[in-house]
Amino acid sequence: MAVTKIRKMSSWTLLIVSLISIVVLGMFFGGGITNPGEEMKEYVYTGLLLNWTSALFFVTIICMVLFAVWQFITLLKVNPKSALSALGVVVAFVAMLFITYSIGDATPLQGLNADSQKYNTAGWLQITDMWIWSTVVLLVLIVACVVWGSVKRMLGK
Numbered sequence: 001m002a003v004t005k006i007r008k009m010s011s012w013t014l015l016i017v018s019l020i021s022i023v024v025l026g027m028f029f030g031g032g033i034t035n036p037g038e039e040m041k042e043y044v045y046t047g048l049l050l051n052w053t054s055a056l057f058f059v060t061i062i063c064m065v066l067f068a069v070w071q072f073i074t075l076l077k078v079n080p081k082s083a084l085s086a087l088g089v090v091v092a093f094v095a096m097l098f099i100t101y102s103i104g105d106a107t108p109l110q111g112l113n114a115d116s117q118k119y120n121t122a123g124w125l126q127i128t129d130m131w132i133w134s135t136v137v138l139l140v141l142i143v144a145c146v147v148w149g150s151v152k153r154m155l156g157k
Contacts, residue, residue: 017056021052024052025049028043031045042113064093072086096137100137102126104125104126105125105126106123109125
């Protein structure tokens with residue numbers, strides 16, 4: 001019964017977040033451009049898109065940390081060895097973030113407007129590269145796990 005509730009809740013959450021994301025993307029791309037004659041396009045709803053992605057990012061990080069701590073505490077009572085491996089996953093995630101931040105490029109971007117120049121610093125540029133590279137690494141790991149699970153299932157039958 002509890003698995004069904006969790007599945008329903010996660011399905012509804014995914015559906016709602018996806019619908020909001022589609023609406024925000026529609027507003028971003030369909031909302032117009034501030035000055036159509038300029039070479040660099042500046043969309044009207046850029047702030048909305050940035051705020052939505054930031055909100056999703058922070059909710060994801062907070063949930064990940066809370067669930068990791070909860071899983072660690074729960075497993076520590078039952079199976080300490082599994083608890084340490086669960087903690088190892090969190091440590092690997094933090095290490096991945098550190099590595100991708102370190103390889104980020106801090107070269108200032110050219111052609112940004114005056115409002116964007118405050119974010120054209122080495123720290124912000126490396127953070128941006130960190131999230132891009134982390135997304136690529138996690139996407140590759142997800143695809144590898146899906147392929148590995150499919151191959152394992154096919155060989156098991």
